[in-house]
């Protein structure tokens with residue numbers, strides 16, 4: 001069969017016009033010949049070993065469809081109950097099935113036993129049978145679109161519950177798997193874009209994110225970090241900020257009375273590129289977790305296993321971060337970038353382990369440059385995925401026993417503050433351990449040529465301008481293999497440099513030398529959020545250290561960041577000052593996990609809402625301050 005000129009364009013038109021339809025079904029009957037063509041299209045799908053494991057059960061009986069809709073409603077309610085507040089509000093407005101409205105239901109089943117033992121390909125990959133049926137569903141969907149018929153695939157069923165009901169009512173054999181329940185019928189219109197996109201529930205990911213050229217993570221135009229850094233360079237916020245300031249001047253509040261909330265609004269409008277900015281909901285806190293080799297130096301009273309145990313607590317919903325997220329209506333995800341032990345899969349866990357904990361930074365670099373980069377990439381990718389999933393506010397969180405030591409070292413290296421000034425009590429340590437911890441920070445910084453001093457050293461500067469450039473990815477070095485060039489190589493190139501902020505010209509080197517995997521992940525999240533013009537609320541000292549790294553890599557990215565709170569760790573204040581970020585809250589917190597930043601999320605949302613909802617003097621008919629009294 002030869003194809004005609006124009007077939008390619010026609011095919012692509014149908015592909016682009018296909019929609020998952022949940023609304024707008026009409027009562028018009030589906031003609032038999034059209035239904036036959038649609039099912040024929042499904043039946044021509046490719047299948048494993050040519051086993052054609054599908055069957056199509058066409059359901060028209062309204063009573064049966066009523067009962068099916070009731071089953072789906074139960075699942076809808078269960079899902080709604082599982083959602084954080086902002087998501088639940090959005091979900092309440094979504095139509096998720098049209099079982100009653102569409103004139104036809106088509107149940108597409110898979111017979112995993114069809115053809116006996118020797119079905120080619122299925123013997124090794126049993127799931128191929130169901131995958132083949134999914135291909136048939138797609139054919140059906142496209143052919144239906146070409147007929148002007150809408151199709152909605154309903155998955156709000158527990159499969160065995162649906163199978164039992166259909167077994168009882170219409171004799172569905174119980175050895176079959178149910179791959180799809182499809183609502184089929186004429187519709188009054190096909191939406192221009194996916195309904196979930198117009199509803200703001202989720203966004204389409206760019207193709208470039210999904211295509212890997214030769215090596216995993218190598219996308220056309222670079223990896224996720226290259227892409228984020230390019231997007232952050234010259235991030236322009238002037239237009240939106242100016243619009244917000246202009247609006248603030250006219251809002252019915254005394255001039256300046258909104259204080260820092262106004263500044264948050266300006267920042268949100270700057271990022272959005274217009275005023276009012278969208279209300280930054282839903283929010284998600286990404287808790288990056290990693291272990292620290294410097295734990296061996298006795299810098300914290302807690303055993304390292306607490307990192308793993310607290311991750312389990314986050315996933316079970318029992319930690320402070322969960323309570324605060326619940327209160328503010330945010331989702332919690334945990335990103336394992338570097339926990340020393342294996343974490344069992346669980347809903348909400350993003351397994352992105354780069355290595356099992358860092359090495360002791362007093363003995364050598366905490367990790368290789370390649371590993372630090374891999375953790376940054378993981379953070380950027382987490383930001384991308386969370387934004388594509390519909391989140392409009394990212395919140396940083398961290399978990400890692402001993403990570404206040406690593407954070408202190410980074411803050412010293414980036415700000416030039418002394419080890420003694422940056423070292424704090426972390427989870428709560430006595431004076432003796434505090435003095436020891438500062439000495440450990442000093443030793444580590446000194447070892448890596450990052451110790452700030454009174455001024456530039458007399459000797460030749462440490463070479464940082466190697467030909468590979470500070471951020472070049474290292475082809476052939478797979479993430480997590482630990483084969484990258486240790487940053488410590490560089491400190492042996494010449495006398496240690498001891499000027500303030502010695503890390504600034506090689507942020508990746510400093511991150512690798514004295515940082516942490518979760519700190520790198522958070523830095524990636526900060527860059528990824530900025531690249532997508534999505535605000536990120538920065539938590540405590542660990543996030544502050546990550547922000548210093550990220551700002552050194554891409555200074556303009558900081559337009560996207562809001563400091564949620566001021567932690568009691570002294571390094572946090574030093575980091576915020578260096579970054580020019582003003583904390584929204586100051587509650588004496590030193591938990592980490594994202595707790596302080598979460599508490600600030602409602603302030604951030606309120607700032608956007610104020611710009612949208614507070615009337616202007618002219619619109620509300622409120623008299624402005626008299627001219628004479630103006631300064």
Ligand SMILES: O=C(O)c1ccc[n+]([C@@H]2O[C@H](COP(=O)([O-])O)[C@@H](O)[C@H]2O)c1
Nearest residue numbers: 300400402403404426427540541567592
């Ligand atoms: O966020 C902060 O400012 C903060 C301040 C003190 C402690 N923490 C948390 O405590 C852990 C590290 O403390 P430490 O004493 O073991 O270095 C780690 O899991 C952090 O999330 C966090």
Ligand SMILES: Cc1cc2nc[nH]c2cc1C
Nearest residue numbers: 302306399427591592593
């Ligand atoms: C020790 C400890 C450290 C933490 N870091 C963040 N949350 C934490 C909770 C506990 C209990």
